[in-house]
Structures are given as C-alpha cells and as structure tokens.
Amino acid sequence: MKEIARWHLVSAEFARALGLHDVPLSRLRQPAAKPDDPNESAADKAKKERESDTLLKSVELQDIDANLSVRSKKPIPLTVTTPSVRGTVTMAPDAIVGLAAGGLVPAGERPRSRPGLLRPGGLHAISLDGVNFDSVDLTVGSATKATTGDIHIERLTDSFLSIDALYPPRPQTLNARIARAVAHDIHWDLAPKPPKKGP
Secondary structure (H helix, E strand, O other): OOOOOOOOOOHHHHHHHHHHOOOOHHHHOOOOOOOOOOOOOHHHHHHHHHHHHHHHHOOOEEEEEEEEEEOOOOOEEEEEEOOOEEEEEEEEEEEEEEEEEEEEEOOOOOOOOOOOOOOOOEEEEEEEEEEEEEEEEEEEOOOEEEEEOOEEEEEEEEEEEEEOOOOOOOEEEEEEEEEEEEEOOOEEEOOOOOOOOOO
16 A cells, blocks of 8 residues: 555544545645655655656546535635646635536556456536636636636536546546536737748
8 A cells, every 4th residue: 555645634624524524625735745754865756756656647536426515715726737728727715516426537557457447537427506716817828818707607417528537637528518607807818920921
C-alpha cells in the first residue's frame, strides 16, 4: 500500500468527515505536503517524485455512483492550467446543487497486470439541479482573453461526459440538455492577427 495524498483536518472537520463523510472542498484542494527527509539526496527525491507521478497515473475510479452538492459561504477559486487554457474560474457560494452521476474514469496509464475495462470511460446519467459561478477569467492560446461575470445554470439532464483519463485529466466531449442558463458581462477579446505580408 502506497500513500497517494494526505490531508490535515482540524478537529471539527475530522468529526464531520468521520460521522457524515463530509469534507470541505477547500480542504481537499490543498493536500498536506509530505515531510522532507533531511538525509535524502536530490537524486532520491527526484526518483520518489517520478514514482509518485507514475502511481497517480495508475489511479482510476470504477463503479461511480455519486450524489454531490458543493455548498460554501464564500466563493471558491479554481485555477485552470492546461497547454491551451490558463486562468481562474471562481465558483459562487452554493456552487453545485444536486449533482448525480455514474460510470467510470480510467487511469492515464493502466498497469498490464490490471484486467481490461468492460466499457469506455465516461460519466453517464448526469443530472444537476444547479451550478453557479461568480466569474471566469481565462486566456485561451497565447493571447485570446475570455472573461465573464456571474453565470447560473439550472436543471441539466440527459448528459454524458466522455473522459479518457483521471490523471492527468483528459475530458473529451460533453453532451447535455440545459433547461436554463444566464451569463452576465461576457467579454471575448480575440488574439490580434499579424497583417498579411504582400507578394
């Protein structure tokens, strides 16, 4: 058994996690750092980091049957860092209400000894009573800028999210029916194109 991540919970959080299986999302976003070994060489530390990365890539979630709500009194900032998009998406208080989903999310790199999956990766039967954002501030590509004010989405049904890997996450497509969605202060600044050169 190998440790993948650890969290330090204060007493009230621990009691709630033990009794209600409930942990604040803000806590899960910040795993505790593993203590450094002063006698460990730089080469050994780099080797452990590679082993940890390999272990994370082998993690997958099977037989998912989720019923989730994310409620908070304060906004929840989420950092987006991918090769094509970077920036911040800020969830509003009571960000997610009544999310239900089932399915599986495959590992990024499955060990050969592990039995094959019986079906493709993805989350099906996704339903959502509501999801709320305070703001979006993203840079797409090298210079295209997308920002918004608050966004409210209600009653998402008949949804399917195909995803090829848990870590690094590789979502592919999302099909969904949305009853109502409202967004304010949308700004989309396209990256400037260089002038065409003459013949």
